[in-house]
Amino acid sequence: MKRAKKKIFRDYILEKGLKSTRQRDVILETFLSSERHMSIEELYLKLRAKHPNIGYATVYRSLKLFAESGIAREMQFGDGQTRYEHVEEGEHHDHLVCTRCGTILEFENETIEQLQTDVAASHDFLIQTHKLELYGLCAKCRK
Amino acid sequence: MKRAKKKIFRDYILEKGLKSTRQRDVILETFLSSERHMSIEELYLKLRAKHPNIGYATVYRSLKLFAESGIAREMQFGDGQTRYEHVEEGEHHDHLVCTRCGTILEFENETIEQLQTDVAASHDFLIQTHKLELYGLCAKCRK
DNA sequence: TGTAAAGTGAAAATCACTTTCAACAAGGGG
DNA sequence: CCCCTTGTTGAAAGTGATTTTCACTTTACA
Numbered sequence: 001m002k003r004a005k006k007k008i009f010r011d012y013i014l015e016k017g018l019k020s021t022r023q024r025d026v027i028l029e030t031f032l033s034s035e036r037h038m039s040i041e042e043l044y045l046k047l048r049a050k051h052p053n054i055g056y057a058t059v060y061r062s063l064k065l066f067a068e069s070g071i072a073r074e075m076q077f078g079d080g081q082t083r084y085e086h087v088e089e090g091e092h093h094d095h096l097v098c099t100r101c102g103t104i105l106e107f108e109n110e111t112i113e114q115l116q117t118d119v120a121a122s123h124d125f126l127i128q129t130h131k132l133e134l135y136g137l138c139a140k141c142r143k
Numbered sequence: 144m145k146r147a148k149k150k151i152f153r154d155y156i157l158e159k160g161l162k163s164t165r166q167r168d169v170i171l172e173t174f175l176s177s178e179r180h181m182s183i184e185e186l187y188l189k190l191r192a193k194h195p196n197i198g199y200a201t202v203y204r205s206l207k208l209f210a211e212s213g214i215a216r217e218m219q220f221g222d223g224q225t226r227y228e229h230v231e232e233g234e235h236h237d238h239l240v241c242t243r244c245g246t247i248l249e250f251e252n253e254t255i256e257q258l259q260t261d262v263a264a265s266h267d268f269l270i271q272t273h274k275l276e277l278y279g280l281c282a283k284c285r286k
Numbered sequence: 287t288g289t290a291a292a293g294t295g296a297a298a299a300t301c302a303c304t305t306t307c308a309a310c311a312a313g314g315g316g
Numbered sequence: 317c318c319c320c321t322t323g324t325t326g327a328a329a330g331t332g333a334t335t336t337t338c339a340c341t342t343t344a345c346a
Contacts (some may be wrong), residue, residue: 001329003321004310011265017322018324019311019312019313019321019322019324020312020313021311021312021322021323021325021328023324023325024312024324040302040303041302043188045270049334053326054324054326055325055326055327056297056303056327057288057305057326057327058324058326058327059302060217060302060303060304061304061324061325076221078219078221078274079325080301081301081302082303096262096263096266098267098268099271100267105266105268106264107262109258109262111258112258112259112262115252115254115255116255116275116277119250119252119277120237120239120256120277120279123239123248123250123281123282124280124281124285125239125241125248125277125280125281125282125285126276126279126280126285127278127279128242128278128279128280129278129279130275130276130277130278131274131275131276131278132259132273132274133274133275134259134262134263134268134270134271134273134275135270135271135272136191136263136268136269136270136271136272137268137269137271138266138267138268139266139267140252142267142268142269160291160292160294161292162290162291162292162293162342162343162344163343163344164293164294164342164343165342166293166294167293183333183334186332195292196295197294197295198294198295198296199293199294199295199334200294200296200335200336201293201294203333203334203335204293204335205330223332223333224332224333225333267341279310
């Protein structure tokens with residue numbers, strides 16, 4: 001799976017006439033072996049531990065590239081920081097965001113998706129993407 | 144309705160030991176008689192027309208206060224600007240956001256709300272708020 | 287009215303990115 | 317291999333939205 005994503009990215013780079021670099025390899029490896037929903041700051045700090053010479057800007061640029069290539073997705077959860085999550089092909093999920101501890105859980109609900117399509121249709125609206133987030137307290141924090 | 148919101152705000156101000164000022168009155172009046180989903184920039188420009196001496200910071204501060212008092216709600220639609228919408232008591236709606244012209248339509252769907260509650264329950268999660276946005280092309284723009 | 291506490295506006299500061307730019311690497315040729 | 321065109325990088329400066337600071341008002345109540 002990690003291998004597959006690396007291939008997708010390699011192919012994307014090639015197709016666009018871009019170059020494969022040491023930095024991108026390191027950032028990709030670190031991103032892929034990190035938990036989902038990492039903020040750029042978090043990823044940058046994690047990277048710095050082993051690669052103190054990698055610049056902030058490079059991390060931003062690489063993540064943007066990962067998103068373009070289709071292996072990552074940009075997300076905003078209202079805390080003012082952009083997070084990137086791993087993209088699994090053909091899968092879409094929504095989020096439960098704990099407002100106390102920041103934990104992000106994922107869920108899928110086919111019925112909700114279908115109802116969204118219905119709503120859009122009734123407004124003659126063509127859906128490109130959607131965002132559904134439930135904010136509140138996770139099991140741990142509500143005790 | 145406008146009257147009711149002004150009262151809610153007045154009560155909030157009082158309860159918190161804050162002060163009622165000319166600026167807040169003007170900003171509130173302008174906010175209430177504006178369309179929903181105004182960005183701060185838009186509101187500020189509208190205000191300036193009649194009150195050129197009101198500062199940017201005061202508009203920001205007032206809107207934050209409106210949100211705290213419960214008569215307004217902060218919203219992010221991914222265009223990098225915070226928008227404030229009017230809160231009608233006991234009503235919750237979601238949004239259709241046109242990615243081309245920026246139009247924001249509202250809709251309500253009780254079934255989706257119910258399914259959200261079910262999802263949350265199955266994760267032992269306590270919902271405080273939620274956000275559902277469908278991004279795409281509105282009827283006008285999809286032609 | 288006096289005055290303590292809150293509010294205001296202008297400007298500076300902050301925050302999360304983005305861009306700039308000079309120095310460096312990649313990946314083809316030749 | 318070496319060249320050389322073109323993309324890449326890191327540091328630092330720049331952005332744009334929002335916040336904070338601060339000296340100066342205003343407000344509300346004693």
